[in-house]
Amino acid sequence: MSLPVFLILLILTCGYAGVRGGGPERWAASLLVAAYALGLPVHLALRGAGYDTALLGGAAIDVVLLVALIWLAHRSTRYWPLWLAGWQFAAVVAHLAKMLDPTMQATGYAVQAQIWGYPMVIALAIGAWRHRQRRRAGDPDPDWKSLLV
Template identity: 40%
Template sequence: MDRVYIFLGLQLLVSGYALLRGGAPERVTAIALTLAVVLGMVLQASFPARFYHVDLGVMAIDVVLFGVLVALALYADRWWTLWVAAMQGLGAGAHLIKAIDSDTIRVVYAILAAAWSYPIILLLLIGTIRHQRRMARGGDLDWSAQAMADHHRRLSGDHQI
């Protein structure tokens, strides 16, 4: 249970820092991660019963979070968002593995589903620090100019991208 409190403390600390000092991608990530943690605490099974079966509520949260992080990675002008989305994809994929093979060992399922949370928080911290450094040197684009141009072309009906 101590690991849970350590994780929650780190999550809130890093997300708070990203909200205060980060650019738009850092803030979106901080909000998405915090919402996922809060919803997970509400929807997940009791601690002793966790990871014996696929927890559909937690799986839904992880899949939606994965979608948000993939969208962010496609539009943000940040390298770390790609890594965060990939790690969340591995975590969300753990639910699929457990659903396909219910004999998957509980500890393996728990590690696959949850272990990526710590590196994701670390990447958010690194991304926020790097954003602060770039801002101190004169500025930092939040969104990829190419991705935004493609998006605007699609909206205007130009499908020849």
């Protein structure tokens, strides 16, 4: 996948969500940036191995991000975090598949583990934009569900 393209998309989207989004959008932006920042040293350290073997550090980061996104989807009043959690689950399954089948092609593993980042940041941008539209229309658009739910 194109690292510069994704990095630009991540920065623009998360910056927009951080400035214009509500609580769930800011949380998601922070989670995505943190996961990227934590994953970068893991990928740089394994630059020679590439995706020939399962990246356990990357898998651990992806599992933690999945749990955080599930929490966000449960607590948020928005629907888009469900999509983020689903796409993140697909990335976790890619790691599991490589662990179960070490002969999986490195390119296939890399694509399966990385491709989901693109729709995730796009959904975040749309979610932040929709939040802004609802606020402009006079909708209070609460960020979080009641703790009793």
